[in-house]
Amino acid sequence: MGEVIIESSGTLHGQLQRGRGVGAQRALRQADSGELVYDCIMRDPRAPRGQDQRSLFYARLVNDLRLPFGPLVEHLLVSEDADDHAVELTISVLGTLAEMGYRTAAKTLREYCAEGVHWEVAFSALQLIDDPTLMHGLDEVLLDRVEDDEEIADLVSSESLVTKEWIEKQPRIAAALRNNAVAWEKARSTNSRHSEYTDAQLFSMIRSNTPLADTAIGILGRRGDTRVLAIVEGVPEDRRWPSAAGIASAVSHLGPPALTHARVWVTGPHPLRDVGYRLLTKHGTTEDAPVLLEQFSAQVERRSWPGLIDLAMTMARLQVREAGPALREAWHETPNSFDRVFLLRAIHELAPGEVAPYLTEALWDCERATRAFGAKVAPMDRVVRARMEFLHDDEAEEIEVKKAASERLAELDHEV
Numbered sequence: 001m002g003e004v005i006i007e008s009s010g011t012l013h014g015q016l017q018r019g020r021g022v023g024a025q026r027a028l029r030q031a032d033s034g035e036l037v038y039d040c041i042m043r044d045p046r047a048p049r050g051q052d053q054r055s056l057f058y059a060r061l062v063n064d065l066r067l068p069f070g071p072l073v074e075h076l077l078v079s080e081d082a083d084d085h086a087v088e089l090t091i092s093v094l095g096t097l098a099e100m101g102y103r104t105a106a107k108t109l110r111e112y113c114a115e116g117v118h119w120e121v122a123f124s125a126l127q128l129i130d131d132p133t134l135m136h137g138l139d140e141v142l143l144d145r146v147e148d149d150e151e152i153a154d155l156v157s158s159e160s161l162v163t164k165e166w167i168e169k170q171p172r173i174a175a176a177l178r179n180n181a182v183a184w185e186k187a188r189s190t191n192s193r194h195s196e197y198t199d200a201q202l203f204s205m206i207r208s209n210t211p212l213a214d215t216a217i218g219i220l221g222r223r224g225d226t227r228v229l230a231i232v233e234g235v236p237e238d239r240r241w242p243s244a245a246g247i248a249s250a251v252s253h254l255g256p257p258a259l260t261h262a263r264v265w266v267t268g269p270h271p272l273r274d275v276g277y278r279l280l281t282k283h284g285t286t287e288d289a290p291v292l293l294e295q296f297s298a299q300v301e302r303r304s305w306p307g308l309i310d311l312a313m314t315m316a317r318l319q320v321r322e323a324g325p326a327l328r329e330a331w332h333e334t335p336n337s338f339d340r341v342f343l344l345r346a347i348h349e350l351a352p353g354e355v356a357p358y359l360t361e362a363l364w365d366c367e368r369a370t371r372a373f374g375a376k377v378a379p380m381d382r383v384v385r386a387r388m389e390f391l392h393d394d395e396a397e398e399i400e401v402k403k404a405a406s407e408r409l410a411e412l413d414h415e416v
Contacts, residue, residue, distance in 0.1 A: 004043050009332045012036060017045035019057050019337040019366025027061055037061045042075045044089040045335065052337045054089060056396060057366035059096035069094070073108050080117045087118045095125030098134065100396045106134050114141050120155060127157050135162040139170050153180035206231060209239060214246030221250030228254060229261050237271055248275045255283050266291060281310045289318045300326045305334055309342040316346040324351040331358060341369040348377065363387045368398040375404035380412065 007014035013036050015023025027033035037058060046052040061067075072090050079086040091109065098106035112122040123142065126134050139162075146152050153176040156163055167174040197205075197219060205216035220228050232247045242250070251258055251272075258279055265276030277295055280288045296311040298304075308330060315323035327350065331343045344362055348355045362374030363384065375391060378384050391397050392405040 004045050006045060006335045013039070016040050016061075018335055019052070019054050020340075021361035021364030024057065024061060024364040025361075028064055033061075034065050034067050037065065037067060038071050041072065041090055041093050044085065046089070046337075047335060048338065049085065049088060053367050054337070055092040055096045056368075056398075058089075058093050059100065059396070062093065062097060063100060069097070069102075069104055069108070076108075076112060076116060076118075084118050084121055088121055091118070091121045091125050095122075095129060096396060098126070099129045099131075110134065110138070113138055119145065123155060127160050127162075130161050132162045132165070135160070139166045139173065143170065143172060149176040149179065152176040206242065209241050211241060213241035214243055214249075217242045217246055217250040218253075221253035224254060224257075226254060226257050229258055232272060232275075233261070244275075247272070248278060251275050251279060252282060254279075259283060259285075259288075263288070266295075278307070278310070281307070281314045284314065284318070286318055289320050292318070293320050293323055296323060297326045300330045300333070303333060305336050305339065308334070309339045312339075312342050312346045316349040319350070321350050324354070327351075328354070328358075337365070337367050337370075340365060341367060341373055344370060344373055348373075360384055363391065368401050371398075371401045372404040375401060375408055385409075385412070 004017075006017050009015065009018065012023060012026050012030055012033060016027060016033075016036055017040055027037065040054070041058050041062075044054075046054060062069075072094060075090050076087055091112070094105040094109055098109060106126075109122045109126055113119045113126070116122060119141075123138065126138070142152065142155065146155070149172065152173060156166070156173060156177060158177060158181075163173075163177075167177065197216070202216040202220055205212040207213075217228060217231065220231075228250050232242075232251060235242065235247070251262075252275075262276035262279040262284075264270070265272040266280065270276070277292075280292060284292060292311060292314055296308070296315060299308055299311065312323075312327060312330065314320075315327065324347070327343055327347050331340060331347065334340065334343070340362075344355075344358055347358055356379050359374050359378035360383070362370045363378060364387070365371050365374070371391065375388060378388075388405045388409055391401050392409060394402075
């Protein structure tokens with residue numbers, strides 16, 4: 001499929017790739033937008049695929065633009081030699097369209113479960129709809145295509161409406177789910193025993209220079225043991241364990257007692273500089289606002305998105321109003337749609353006089369949390385009210401968004 005290039009945020013293509021509300025509105029007015037929608041669905045633009053939401057956003061565009069399903073079905077057929085990622089979004093969009101009542105989409109997914117290479121993705125998409133009529137007979141497909149009972153347990157949702165019927169009907173499915181529950185309980189019990197380690201055992205594990213060092217230093221961190229600071233500052237740079245991730249996790253649990261150390265770490269090319277920034281971001285005070293604002297602005301300028309939402313929330317927590325321009329730039333530019341609600345909340349907190357257009361756009365956003373926040377606080381006008389009524393009435397909309405829209409509309413009706 002090749003690497004997906006995220007287009008400029010000012011173009012329709014770039015806005016659709018990012019799942020932005022302004023792109024959804026603009027697509028309905030632009031003649032060639034259908035091809036761009038197909039491109040986004042078939043060439044999944046998401047980097048954190050498991051986090052960013054796009055299915056309902058693109059399914060609504062397919063519906064509103066009256067786009068044929070043919071190219072999506074063809075994409076499934078020509079992607080047989082690719083990995084699951086090549087078809088995940090296409091299948092997810094077809095699943096949403098099936099939930100919206102499109103029988104062709106449902107039929108495509110059911111047939112793909114029986115014959116497609118990436119059938120597990122389609123199976124999971126149909127389960128999410130939780131309509132027993134769409135899952136009818138797929139228990140036989142599952143048992144025919146899967147030999148490993150652990151995989152059956154991974155594929156079958158214990159909360160699905162059809163699962164109870166399958167458990168009563170299919171002994172193999174019942175046994176797989178039962179064994180999986182026992183294994184999960186055993187793992188949970190094993191994890192709970194970590195707190196029983198003595199200090200001597202933990203320090204021995206840290207000196208082992210094995211993955212056990214991460215486990216040990218993490219336990220000390222969760223206990224609030226400030227000896228962690230001396231340990232991490234004494235770890236040689238060429239030592240593999242404890243790992244950078246293990247150190248960061250342990251130190252983050254210490255909270256304010258580690259701030260003095262963190263302020264030193266961020267002042268230069270210290271090996272714990274990134275850990276220091278994470279600690280200041282989570283626990284820093286107004287004393288740390290200037291260095292955190294500098295870091296936030298620099299990340300936005302470099303288009304470095306990891307960890308940005310934590311910094312954005314810290315800008316709001318510390319009331320750093322100078323962060324407004326960088327927050328607005330990040331809203332436009334970030335390809336990670338999951339981040340936008342946090343950016344929106346920060347803009348709303350720090351620049352209430354400039355947030356109105358962002359709140360209105362949020363009602364068309366691809367992320368349910370962003371739509372829900374917009375529904376709660378967007379300044380009301382004719383366009384916003386009409387969109388709010390649509391979100392409230394649309395059966396495909398998420399419960400969180402419908403609830404926010406319902407409560408807001410009820411407030412308006414009460415005022416009248």
